[in-house]
Amino acid sequence: MTAAGPDVLIVGAGPTGLVTALGLAQRGIRCEIVDADRGIATGSRALGISRRTLQILDTLGVSAACLEKGVPWVGSRSYYRDQEVFYLELPEEPDEAFPAMLNLAQEDVVRILLEQIDKTVPDLVGIRWNTRLESLQVTADQVQVQLDTLDGPTKMTAPWLVACDGARSTVRERLGIRLEGESWNTRYVIVDVRLHSDHPAERRAWFDPPSNPGSTVLMHRQPDDVWRLDYQVDDEEVDADNLVSHVVTRVREHLDHIGETGPMEVVWTSTYRARALSAPTYRHGRALLSGDAAHLIPIFGIRGLNSAVEDANNLSWKIAAVIHDRASDALLDTYSTERRAAAHTNLALTTRATLLMSPPTRGYELLRRALLGLVAEGHDEFCPLLNPRQTGTVGHPDSVLHTPSGSSEVGPGIGDVYPDARVCTAEGERGYLSSHLGRRTTLVVFADVPMPMDVPFDVEVVTITQKTRSHLENRSGQVLVDAGNTYTRWKVQPGDVVLVRPDGHIAGAWRYPDATAVAAGIARLQRKEAP
């Protein structure tokens, strides 16, 4: 806690709040986190951590701890009744620093983030447990909140507030912001069981299995011999009181059926209904909504926590830039527009996964039966329809912060996340680009020859050469040597310059640009007039 009071008040110490706090603290911003709970929330929640999330966690210094604990997986297997009908294996990607998917329990992610705060920025981030936000007033120059603590009510003010208080966000409700979208009635029971099994880590989905006729079961390996089962329950079938015990019996049957006859112990159960909802805007003056407080994404696409981390990654550099007076506060409007558009795409993808898991109507049911039957008979042409499409991150193609590429197609897509690649440092150390990008605004200069780019910009410069670095000795900034397919993956040639945002998205790309064009691109990114 700091005497001067925080620059940013963060409501909620879940993954969104903690990633936001670390991102802000790294940029020298003081935050105070309040959470209604006594400490870390436990129980079966997010499990699948995407490559994009790992890249972001890497910029916060915690990717190694996550990789050490988590279980990577690449395969996805679908069964119809008794038969395996579809297997999808993600290809090996030597150019990527991180696995496509890692199973790691949300409580482990949260614990790792908290440890990192304690270890690296304890003087910048304060955390108060047992502190519930009750109400708030947002004015032109600050946010005042009323908090309920063990010692009674208290007040706090801060120039900015980020609501990371989850699905039932008090902030969202007090601001009168309503979620919009769809909900479904189908119930799922989420069961975590301890079970020793040699089955590899992969996603398994059973449609209409003998153990749960007419419904769907999902199964995932977690660390420490724990398995996650998502079990769809027909609504009429069981009443709420008996739901869990009913499902536990069925889980045993299911395990027996797939040959897992060893002893199992239930470690956690909860029930879930899919909702696909988003707030119409994520900014309310000096208050911003992030993570589940802003949108609820059905769990079957594995995009809830992952998109929440991307929200935080989008927001923290923008708030920091505004507080440091390096950008106008219009920059924060782009947080809302960019992340709302991303939520829209994430909702569309996960809604598809949900409709396949539990067809809501007769038409969907009919088509799914036909589809699974045809695939089971060998019509692989229909397999793409069974692809859960859980990997892949969503770009911001239409952001006002970006300089459109015009007719020349230089570089990766504008608005996309930069492609990772293998590089060598000047000292000859092998590594990945992801250790260098996605932290500060960075100009990536692709050059085998020195270019007249020595105009002083207030950004990092990373030069990537395909040859040796000797002839680039006098360049400012860092020089990296391509050690793989950087030029191909980035779709660039010598003479290209790419502007990468602090959150890793591409803001502009030019071929042999003059300094004014690049300066205009940077000004646009900071929502400032070009000098």
Add this chain to the structure above:
Amino acid sequence: MNMTPDQLDSVYITLCETADSAGEADESEFLTRLVLLLALDVGDPEVIRRRINEARMPVAARRTG
């Protein structure tokens, strides 16, 4: 069949939605009309016969009652 996964997906969803809006009573007729229209597009009786054969339900999968 050169549809992209996205195109295939959108066809699938359109079929789900249209089957729903046809309603239970008219569902078979809607699907049969669709088959007849698509048969005109295919235009090759051999291909149509082969697909009819493939589409016949395997005995084991038939629903009884």
